Amino acid sequence: MRSIASRMSVMSGEGALSVFARAKELEAQGRSIIHLELGEPDFHPGQSVIDSANRALLQGKDRYCAVIGLPALRQELAAYLARTRNIDVSADNIVMAPGCKLALFLAMMALLEPGDEVLYPDPGFPGYESITLGLGAVAVPFTLAARNHLQPDPAEIAAKITPRTRMLITNSPGNPTGTVYTDEVQRAMAELVVKHDLWVLSDEIYARIIYGGEYLSMLRYPGMRERTLIIDGFSKSFAMTGWRLGYTVAPPDVVEALALMAVNTYTCVAEFTQYAAIDALRDRENNTAFMVAEFARRREQFARELNSVRGFHCPLPQGAFYAWVDITGTGMTAEDICRILLEDAGVAAIPGAAFGPAGKDFIRFSFASSMENLHEAVERIQEVSTAWQGTAAVR
Numbered sequence: 001m002r003s004i005a006s007r008m009s010v011m012s013g014e015g016a017l018s019v020f021a022r023a024k025e026l027e028a029q030g031r032s033i034i035h036l037e038l039g040e041p042d043f044h045p046g047q048s049v050i051d052s053a054n055r056a057l058l059q060g061k062d063r064y065c066a067v068i069g070l071p072a073l074r075q076e077l078a079a080y081l082a083r084t085r086n087i088d089v090s091a092d093n094i095v096m097a098p099g100c101k102l103a104l105f106l107a108m109m110a111l112l113e114p115g116d117e118v119l120y121p122d123p124g125f126p127g128y129e130s131i132t133l134g135l136g137a138v139a140v141p142f143t144l145a146a147r148n149h150l151q152p153d154p155a156e157i158a159a160k161i162t163p164r165t166r167m168l169i170t171n172s173p174g175n176p177t178g179t180v181y182t183d184e185v186q187r188a189m190a191e192l193v194v195k196h197d198l199w200v201l202s203d204e205i206y207a208r209i210i211y212g213g214e215y216l217s218m219l220r221y222p223g224m225r226e227r228t229l230i231i232d233g234f235s236k237s238f239a240m241t242g243w244r245l246g247y248t249v250a251p252p253d254v255v256e257a258l259a260l261m262a263v264n265t266y267t268c269v270a271e272f273t274q275y276a277a278i279d280a281l282r283d284r285e286n287n288t289a290f291m292v293a294e295f296a297r298r299r300e301q302f303a304r305e306l307n308s309v310r311g312f313h314c315p316l317p318q319g320a321f322y323a324w325v326d327i328t329g330t331g332m333t334a335e336d337i338c339r340i341l342l343e344d345a346g347v348a349a350i351p352g353a354a355f356g357p358a359g360k361d362f363i364r365f366s367f368a369s370s371m372e373n374l375h376e377a378v379e380r381i382q383e384v385s386t387a388w389q390g391t392a393a394v395r
């Protein structure tokens, strides 16, 4: 009998993509929509990156190439990680993949057995739960609660560790909350994973997008080298979402497993994009700093203006480009508010439950949009906010 494999019924889609689809439908009907739903920088890579991709294509760099990635790119990445994250890894620890999502998926596939328990943040990137379940593993969320300033609580994580726990997923700065984990929290999590001999999957895709302070990678804590996989890529830090460039930093035995995964799936990452990635990392035009400075300006304005909407409370995100707004003060559900925002105000945003049950009283707005768009979005929200009875947050 023909059927779809049962694992597909436990995997899930992404709230952002379904809101985007509805927003596009409304646009096709002639409505004006301000898109604050997708996690995509509204920037493009610099001219030197485009030139480099063009040059590579003209030179015929469009062949199958090294399975784990071009040595020149992996060397450049090792230098980049030392420079920007103060971690000491070699090119041999790095495996290129077509995007972080696939890097994440294959890393989890390489390390998890059915029945293994995986700890991951709630609210968090939807893939963590979906991939866990798809692999027949057990999803064990830990909460990023407002009372803990949206930080993981190491005591909660400790209480959820069992003999079946295999992996801890961390994501700092985090999607959707914008939380940058504190040194203290990370140190405590590192001690726990050493004590229980767990894998750590540290999703550091937003590492470059922080608003002050030095970035602390999970790899920097004692005992982490042999158990930590860093997932990162070019989508956010270099505004290269559609180029599909990601990578995993891993211990040697895991690199071997990931190489086998690559052979069995994507063979290699497109050669010409890898040449362009070398230029992106060198960042001669200072594009990343420019983009992050712009995000910082928007963050201030957007959070301030959102806090003037009745019933909204938006703490300043410490990293990434998301405003994570607590809407408890409105007396309405996040789903109802998002529906009103999209259908009546033309502002696309995502109800927090799309990121896990702990997100149910929140809405995520991406501020990867111009200052003018963000300002207009809040004006439109103000106009429809008569639909709810909350009072303006005074903070």
Ligand code: PLP
Binding pocket: 039, 099, 100, 101, 102, 125, 171, 174, 175, 203, 205, 233, 234, 235, 241, 245, 246
């Ligand atoms: N991890 C997190 C936390 C993300 O927010 C995203 C994208 O939104 C990804 C991974 C996937 O990124 P990529 O475009 O490299 O597949």
